[in-house]
Amino acid sequence: MKNAQHRSKRPDIMQVLADARPDELDPARLTNAARQQRDLARIVAWPVDGRVPRRSLRFRPVRTAALAAVAASVVVSVATFDRQAPADGSAARPRTSAEAQAPGGATDMRVDGRVELLSAAMKAEASPAKGTYWQTTTHAQYVDVAEANGRLFAVRTSSTENWSVGVRPGTKSLIVSGLDSETEPRTPADKAAWQAAGSPRTVQLKVWKPTGSHSIVFKMGTGRPTVLRTNTGGKIYAVGPDNVSYKDLQALPSTSAGLRRHLEELYAQDNGADAGARGRSAWILRQAGNLVTMPVKPAVRAAAYRVMAGLPGVRVIGHVTDPLGREGVGVEFPGTYRTALGTTQQQLVIDAATGDMLSDELLLVDPSAKAEATGLTAGTVVTYQATSRMGWSEHQIIVPKNAHG
Amino acid sequence: MTPAERFHEIYEECYPRVLAYATSLVGRQVGEDITSETFTIAWRRIHGDVPLPTLPWLLGVTRNLVREMRRRDTLRYLLAAEEARRIAGSAEDQAGDVATVVADRQIALQALAGLPESDRELLTLIAWHGLSTKEAAQVLTCTSAALAVRLYRARRRLEKALEAAQASEPSEAASAHAVGTPRPHCEGAAA
Structure with missing residues (x-):
């Protein structure tokens, strides 16, 4: 007991305990754990939807930076598959040459879109060779309805992202997101409602959820960019459940049948016991849509478009306009997806003239009452990710000085 | 800020602390898996009900995942918890x-x-x-x-x-x- 008395100037017991924390549990020593960056891309490749059944602790191989990381805000659930080729009079004259190839029962509209999609494939085949950094610039926007002091108004968050992937040994990859990020009222009417509510600097977005009344907080005005470094031992993208290197990308099958088989195998690996025809089209469409934005061989990009054109349950629409006003071919994901704003539908827009991906977007199909109250009608694009630049460069992109990261 | 950006911020900020907590429950290796699973759940809810501040909610998710593992995969849990005990006892x-x-x-x-x-x-x-x-x-x-x-x-x-x-x-x-x-x-x- 003598010893205990020597220590009688007893410090706070919680401090004693805090001081005894094993170093292995010190968060400062766990920052930038190798796994942290690897997992991020794998995580954001998941659909954002609370209703998707969570896999019960099935530990999966890691993935690395995916296009899905970039397209994160528009990733969509594939939970329901109730509609196929609904009567949408929007587009399209039939083209006789392709009609013969159309599967039985396909509408003229579908035929038309598919021809254009195949034309995109042909253009893609001709795209040029290689450089050091594969770079894409995308513009994203996300719309939601906020409530303040009893007033409803729609807000819009927009930002730009640069993604640069080094493909030569020793080069690095990075994503600078949140460039020119800004949250503002969506329309003049929304601005008036926001001002009537006292122009709050932060707004709460009440969220749709069967349980509980949570809300998320958005800061109005501009935000800072974030830099994310995605150097994970030569693995530069994720294709399905796998991390792939540039070499792996170059080895992808370059025929549509081969690529489709490859993606179907990956689907089976990724979904295991869940595998079935229902979600497969949507999954393969997502992967094919990712592939066309990666530095793959032109023939692989072309094969990816052909795979898209042949997927059952996927509707291809002749002439649509993307959120930046560019015309292209629309490729609709099968099924719809419920959000706080109502039922939505995801579509890709592809430039048939160049074979480039233009945008990946979520359109309101059946707006909720709250959405309608703020003028978000059927057909409104509530989330999009539009690609404005994609190609090779010899120079790494510049990280802004004010970037988090 | 888009939900994706919000998620990136939460991820950068909270990852080490969630991993530290998970490691204290089940050791580093399984802890990394549990951490990954925790953020997967957070990601799926990023358009929805992720509360602020986020860390306590994340740790609550981690804790539930560990409990679920304990119930479903007892042997694996016991081995993992043994490792956690070793860590928690090492000065x-x-x-x-x-x-x-x-x-x-x-x-x-x-x-x-x-x-x-x-x-x-x-x-x-x-x-x-x-x-x-x-x-x-x-x-x-x-x-x-x-x-x-x-x-x-x-x-x-x-x-x-x-x-x-x-x-x-x-x-x-x-x-x-x-x-x-x-x-x-x-x-x-x-x-």
């Missing part, structure tokens, strides 16, 4: 820590290890994982009032256990875990 580290400091840490850890699991959980959420009492109550899904009572009792028990541990074997702890330059035993050894 030795950095060269440069003098033996007496290491000994003090070892005594505190030994005292902690002797407490009931519910005490250990509560005390470490606050002392190691840096939560406020209110946040700890969120993780443990109890009221702040109930938590205050529990914390009071847990602290008492830890104090007693610490006194007992200090009384029983200071020299052993010091010599067993001394690193770096050997030092003479301290005078308390004679007790």
Whole structure:
């Protein structure tokens, strides 16, 4: 007991305990754990939807930076598959040459879109060779309805992202997101409602959820960019459940049948016991849509478009306009997806003239009452990710000085 | 800020702390898997109900995942928990820590290890994982009032256990875990 008395100037017991924390549990020593960056891309490749059944602790191989990381805000659930080729009079004259190839029962509209999609494939085949950094610039926007002091108004968050992937040994990859990020009222009417509510600097977005009344907080005005470094031992993208290197990308099958088989195998690996025809089209469409934005061989990009054109349950629409006003071919994901704003539908827009991906977007199909109250009608694009630049460069992109990261 | 950007911020900020917590429950290796699973759940809800502040909610998810694992995959859990216990009991580290400091840490850890699991959980959420009492109550899904009572009792028990541990074997702890330059035993050894 003598010893205990020597220590009688007893410090706070919680401090004693805090001081005894094993170093292995010190968060400062766990920052930038190798796994942290690897997992991020794998995580954001998941659909954002609370209703998707969570896999019960099935530990999966890691993935690395995916296009899905970039397209994160528009990733969509594939939970329901109730509609196929609904009567949408929007587009399209039939083209006789392709009609013969159309599967039985396909509408003229579908035929038309598919021809254009195949034309995109042909253009893609001709795209040029290689450089050091594969770079894409995308513009994203996300719309939601906020409530303040009893007033409803729609807000819009927009930002730009640069993604640069080094493909030569020793080069690095990075994503600078949140460039020119800004949250503002969506329309003049929304601005008036926001001002009537006292122009709050932060707004709460009440969220749709069967349980509980949570809300998320958005800061109005501009935000800072974030830099994310995605150097994970030569693995530069994720294709399905796998991390792939540039070499792996170059080895992808370059025929549509081969690529489709490859993606179907990956689907089976990724979904295991869940595998079935229902979600497969949507999954393969997502992967094919990712592939066309990666530095793959032109023939692989072309094969990816052909795979898209042949997927059952996927509707291809002749002439649509993307959120930046560019015309292209629309490729609709099968099924719809419920959000706080109502039922939505995801579509890709592809430039048939160049074979480039233009945008990946979520359109309101059946707006909720709250959405309608703020003028978000059927057909409104509530989330999009539009690609404005994609190609090779010899120079790494510049990280802004004010970037988090 | 888009939901994706918000998620990136949460991820960068909270990852090390979630991993530290998960590691304290199931060791580093399984802890990484659980951390990954925790953020997967957060990601899926990023358009929805991720509350602010986010950390207590994340730790609550981590805790539930560990419980689920314990129920479903008991053997794996037991092995993982064994590893966590090894970590939670290891005071030795950095060269440069003098033996007496290491000994003090070892005594505190030994005292902690002797407490009931519910005490250990509560005390470490606050002392190691840096939560406020209110946040700890969120993780443990109890009221702040109930938590205050529990914390009071847990602290008492830890104090007693610490006194007992200090009384029983200071020299052993010091010599067993001394690193770096050997030092003479301290005078308390004679007790």
